Amino acid sequence: MTLAAEIDHNGTSPEKLLAPVLSAFWDQPDSWTLDTYRRHEGYEGLRKALAMAPDDLIAYVKDSGLRGRGGAGFPTGMKWQFIPQGDGKPHYLVVNADESEPGTCKDIPLLFANPHSLIEGIVIACYAIRSSHAFIYLRGEVVPVLRRLHEAVREAYEAGYLGTNILGSGLDLELTVHAGAGAYICGEETALLDSLEGRRGQPRLRPPFPAVAGLYACPTVVNNVESIASVPAILNKGKDWFKSMGSEKSPGFTLYSLSGHVTSPGQYEAPLGITLRQLLDMSGGIRAGHRLKFWTPGGSSTPMFTEEHLDVPLDYEGVGAAGSMLGTKALQCFDETTCVVRAVTRWTEFYAHESCGKCTPCREGTYWLVQLLRDIEAGQGEMADLDKLNDIADNINGKSFCALGDGAASPIFSSLKYFREEYEQHITGKGCPFDPARSTAWADDKNTDGKNAHRGVNA
């Protein structure tokens, strides 16, 4: 069975499987500018939204079935509906652009190529929740994106999409672009709010939820970039169009980010429910001569999958039923040259580094996981360490202040479930049986000087 035959027989060509909406004109000249955005029906969704009553607009977005694209999948319209109206307090919209989950790389290219889709979504959302000040919390480490956001916001003010009496609707809106300063935890919505208030980014105890007491203790909606950027198209093309894609519980389109040992890494915008097999088949598969070993459906915090999960529909329910989470749709693919112990150790070092230190299970647990994993990877572990890893992860999972702890436990649990033998090999063989030089992007390149690829990796 060749992939070409499969594609032809089933009529599942990329043209039919993919659905570029947000990415539809990223290849056009100056795609990030207001002019280009307007030429592609930009700000048309806003006009339709402003013709509706705010409550009707919230109901419309709720009916569309749009769910949060930041990982949790909470219905976006419902988040808006939770904002108490007529309470006399300011309301805020905060866009979470702190994209830092390992493997996740969708919001940054989206904002680099098409920042106005986010700005239009922000104006629509603020009209709905009756907010007159919105913030984009962008991680600081992406200056090219910050530059384009600055420019897009300037253009939007100049064109009257931001500021006072927007398009004659009476809506006033200020939009502040705020650059973070390097902290994964600020992607957690309450830590993000603390950070935006000028504090250390540490999660807050809930309740109260941000919808009641968020930024400056006022009702606040925190939405992911892609969630908000999807709203203008829903308004412009209609909720039925949106619901015609995906499944009943996971409607619509979304960005899948393919990375790692694949022939064509990149962004693939498709209806929810596409499978990794379909994405790989259309894009040249795993890099030539290699096999898929393990992959994440939505970043390192989502339990890993193996080859047996290639046909899992990548929507909220499908991935959940298979024992993981859709997360951010960050499809990191690793082939048979990759040591799973090395991969998990590195992720765990990340969680330990990024643990904010507020709660003990996460702060202490991630530290001890790293100690055990480093020993195992170096061939100095004991068999009892494997159960200890599981036990520590179990003491973090569900017992931490926020989801970072759960995320740290995910790679441990799932790798032990699928690759326990590989851990055992490290222990019985007193070392790692893998050669990291074979995993590099240039490993199979005959023209590369092999010495460089090997140098110092085993330090």
Place this chain on the structure above:
Amino acid sequence: MTTSRQDVSLGMPQLPATPYPAEVRARLDADAKEVLARYPGSRSALLPLLHLVQSEEGYVSRTGMAFCAETLDLTTAEVTAVATFYSMYRRRPSGDYQVGVCTNTLCAVMGGDAIFDTLKEHLGVGNNETTEDGKVTLEHIECNAACDFAPVVMVNWEFFDNQTPQSATQLVDDLIAGRTVEPTRGAPICSYKETARILAGFPDERPGAVEATGGAGPASLVGLKLAKGEALPQARVVSPRDGQPKSAQPHDPSPSEHLSSHDAPQQTSASDPEHPAGPAAEEGE
């Protein structure tokens, strides 16, 4: 404030930080006023103000923290608590160019570890250390949201995609030699201080900076090309920087090679006693 005063502990509390010279203070006050005006609550200005003081001195000094505290009516302890939480705030004088090699799992596996080790050896510095000429500070960084361009190197937070040890070596050599360096995505590299000013919320005013390197990067467009019925190039796109050796030639698969993951059974990697992997643990904390 002298170095020796910081280094020698006499069990005495530090003296208050030296204030900024009057003309610097006046300039920063004007900038700070602009930053504060963006927020309903003044303390929200703290992160941008810390970026701002980095744009003055290249790092967050005690003088800078005292300035933030005074401006926002906070204690220096409150400001220090925040400044030490975030990894982008440098706590000592560092290089003109912050070179960050992603060594989170995906980039590490794809070659980030090899790149980082090569640069450490080439520059003669360890993680978070600066070359003697004060040009380059090398660090390993966490996932920078560019996994489809792995392995990734950042210089002053501009993207250098699809790097190799050779291209990264050329990159730091160019930086040290003062040659103009252009990223794969982003604007021509400016100094760390100038970058910090953008992060404080002051738009980059260099002509052409916003549009530099064009629209989406190549990997961002692959799905769109397929959806339009266009063919994909079979090889990875290699960073097109001028002057670097073409290290990764496009891979030309022979007919016997399979392009799909599903019809090409392969043995798992055989053990190679010459290369037992060890954790590349270089955390200095």
